[in-house]
Amino acid sequence: MKVKKLNLFGASGHAKVVIDIITSNGFGLAYVFDDDKSIHKLLDYKVTTSYDSSLLKSYPLLVSIGDNVIRKEIALRTNINLSEALIHPSAIISSEAVLGKGTVVMPNVVINSGTRIGENCIINTSAVIEHDCIIKDYVHISPNAALAGGVKVREGSHVGIGANIIQFIEIGEWSNIGAGAVVVRNIPSHCTAVGIPAKPIKFHS
Numbered sequence: 141m142k143v144k145k146l147n148l149f150g151a152s153g154h155a156k157v158v159i160d161i162i163t164s165n166g167f168g169l170a171y172v173f174d175d176d177k178s179i180h181k182l183l184d185y186k187v188t189t190s191y192d193s194s195l196l197k198s199y200p201l202l203v204s205i206g207d208n209v210i211r212k213e214i215a216l217r218t219n220i221n222l223s224e225a226l227i228h229p230s231a232i233i234s235s236e237a238v239l240g241k242g243t244v245v246m247p248n249v250v251i252n253s254g255t256r257i258g259e260n261c262i263i264n265t266s267a268v269i270e271h272d273c274i275i276k277d278y279v280h281i282s283p284n285a286a287l288a289g290g291v292k293v294r295e296g297s298h299v300g301i302g303a304n305i306i307q308f309i310e311i312g313e314w315s316n317i318g319a320g321a322v323v324v325r326n327i328p329s330h331c332t333a334v335g336i337p338a339k340p341i342k343f344h345s
């Protein structure tokens with residue numbers, strides 16, 4: 141049987157975890173790309189730093205970069221042959237949930253019925269995303285974060301490690317929710333919100 145292979149763009153710590161998910165699924169890793177010419181290896185894999193579109197196109201691609209802004213930039217630049225969502229076998233995902241291309245789901249995640257997750261998202265270790273949530277493209281839900289039912293997270297936002305968001309809350313686009321925050325009111329776009337209850341402490345463009 142032919143082994144399914146993937147290409148990765150981004151030779152980061154996050155990529156190491158993505159490689160674990162690739163191997164846990166019995167898939168293979170074809171090429172690892174990165175822009176940083178000082179990086180030659182990731183684990184035992186050679187890193188290719190020259191931009192070669194035929195190699196990039198050779199297998200479905202996952203952008204393995206943790207930073208949401210950079211992940212979007214690379215995804216738009218390499219907008220070819222994006223992989224289907226990559227899911228760790230221990231994740232529990234409702235058959236009524238929808239996951240976009242390029243999204244990675246880490247070990248022990250739970251995603252419940254009616255939830256829709258966009259493209260190039262990271263749903264990190266042990267995150268819980270309850271029923272009927274809407275998670276837009278380039279979002280990162282960090283380890284152990286929990287989203288109650290009907291939560292919306294707009295494009296590019298980062299929900300920090302261990303944060304909790306109560307039901308029907310909306311997080312604007314490109315915002316950061318601090319580690320351990322408890323979000324009980326909607327959070328605007330382009331801000332950093334921290335604490336219990338979470339409040340914006342600064343805004344960015």
Ligand SMILES: CC(=O)SCCNC(=O)CCNC(=O)[C@H](O)C(C)(C)COP(=O)(O)OP(=O)(O)OC[C@H]1O[C@@H](n2cnc3c(N)ncnc32)[C@H](O)[C@@H]1OP(=O)(O)O
Binds near residue numbers: 335
């Ligand atoms: C596998 C992985 O590693 S996935 C990645 C997981 N990582 C995370 O989830 C990290 C989440 N990031 C954070 O919590 C960060 O602290 C952020 C984004 C909220 C803020 O970072 P910065 O913008 O650099 O802000 P900075 O560190 O200057 O802090 C600003 C103020 O907020 C406070 N603050 C920062 N983070 C938090 C927090 N999580 N909760 C409460 N207060 C906080 C700081 O103490 C500081 O307060 P002060 O002005 O009274 O001294």
